[in-house]
Amino acid sequence: MCPRLRDENGLELLWRPSNSPGKNLKIMSFAPWPCLNQPHGENKTVMKDLEGKTVLVTGAGSGIGRAVALAFAEKGSRVVISDIDEGGGQETASIVTQSGGESIFVKADVTHAGQVDRMTDAAIERFGSLDAAVNNAGVEGVSVNTVDLTEEVWDRVIAINLKGVWLCMRNEIGQMLRQGKGSIVNMASILGIVGYAKASAYTATKHGVIGLTRAAALEYAAQGIRINAICPGFIDTPMLERSLHLHDNPELQEQMAGLHPVNRLGKPEEVAAAALWLCSDASAFVTGHPMLVDGGYVAR
Numbered sequence: 031m032c033p034r035l036r037d038e039n040g041l042e043l044l045w046r047p048s049n050s051p052g053k054n055l056k057i058m059s060f061a062p063w064p065c066l067n068q069p070h071g072e073n074k075t076v077m078k079d080l081e082g083k084t085v086l087v088t089g090a091g092s093g094i095g096r097a098v099a100l101a102f103a104e105k106g107s108r109v110v111i112s113d114i115d116e117g118g119g120q121e122t123a124s125i126v127t128q129s130g131g132e133s134i135f136v137k138a139d140v141t142h143a144g145q146v147d148r149m150t151d152a153a154i155e156r157f158g159s160l161d162a163a164v165n166n167a168g169v170e171g172v173s174v175n176t177v178d179l180t181e182e183v184w185d186r187v188i189a190i191n192l193k194g195v196w197l198c199m200r201n202e203i204g205q206m207l208r209q210g211k212g213s214i215v216n217m218a219s220i221l222g223i224v225g226y227a228k229a230s231a232y233t234a235t236k237h238g239v240i241g242l243t244r245a246a247a248l249e250y251a252a253q254g255i256r257i258n259a260i261c262p263g264f265i266d267t268p269m270l271e272r273s274l275h276l277h278d279n280p281e282l283q284e285q286m287a288g289l290h291p292v293n294r295l296g297k298p299e300e301v302a303a304a305a306l307w308l309c310s311d312a313s314a315f316v317t318g319h320p321m322l323v324d325g326g327y328v329a330r
């Protein structure tokens with residue numbers, strides 16, 4: 031059994047926010063990832079087909095993307111870590127390599143076609159294939175009513191959350207067609223299924239990501255490429271902290287937790303587990319699916 035950092039429910043933690051009042055998630059500390067260098071670790075036997083596969087993760091310098099990158103590395107995948115934030119991306123890559131995993135960091139802004147090209151080229155140059163991709167990079171936008179949104183904010187949220195996913199998919203599908211196989215997971219949200227006041231741009235992009243996922247899944251299903259989406263509920267990440275400052279406000283934290291029937295926020299690792307499954311052969315008959323990882327939020 032690996033001596034990992036676990037929470038009260040036995041779930042493994044990648045990071046913990048500081049308990050000090052007034053501090054935010056920027057000062058969180060990272061737990062070690064001790065099992066990466068144990069080839070016969072207990073988790074390596076599940077979804078073993080991911081071992082040796084090349085996986086690209088965008089927005090992997092923080093939150094859900096980092097958890098996804100580390101989860102793949104633990105399965106023995108070679109991880110291409112990409113982010114616009116060089117510091118965060120390099121940090122994720124060094125957690126992987128220090129733990130005995132294989133990764134490269136490629137700085138890229140998903141809204142720029144040229145940078146996305148360089149990102150996918152770097153992955154293929156280094157590892158020779160692209161077996162799976164998790165298009166996760168995203169931003170929250172600004173919390174205002176629809177008529178108060180500026181054109182600048184609208185364009186930025188659409189560019190990163192929707193156009194960025196399409197640009198990445200375009201290159202990933204091209205490479206996967208050459209290989210005759212591949213699996214893509216796009217990060218949507220419960221706000222791709224239901225509405226949320228004061229988040230119309232974000233909500234529109236996440237509905238768009240699900241539509242894009244379904245259409246592309248139909249186009250490439252017969253050629254061996256599966257394309258799915260994940261729809262997380264509210265997940266405890268730097269994005270949520272930036273939007274709501276929950277760690278300074280226990281009452282709001284309780285209120286947000288209560289929106290989920292399981293009565294808590296989600297953890298990045300719980301979203302990562304869904305990404306692993308959707309990229310593994312265990313989900314070979316699943317495509318075009320928007321998978322809820324939401325503690326029952328949408329079931330109400």
Ligand SMILES: NC(=O)c1ccc[n+]([C@@H]2O[C@H](COP(=O)([O-])OP(=O)(O)OC[C@H]3O[C@@H](n4cnc5c(N)ncnc54)[C@H](O)[C@@H]3O)[C@@H](O)[C@H]2O)c1
Pocket residue numbers: 088089090091092093094095112113114115118138139140141166167168169170190194217218219220261262263264265266267268269270
């Ligand atoms: N946290 C939640 O509650 C939640 C819920 C549902 C869906 N999501 C989605 O999950 C994804 C990850 O969110 P998170 O909570 O981990 O956020 P986060 O802010 O912790 O991480 C997002 C990462 O994306 C990167 N990024 C932003 N713009 C980029 C760009 N133009 N090019 C490349 N990288 C860029 C950031 O640098 C950051 O590292 C997002 O798509 C988000 O919409 C989050």
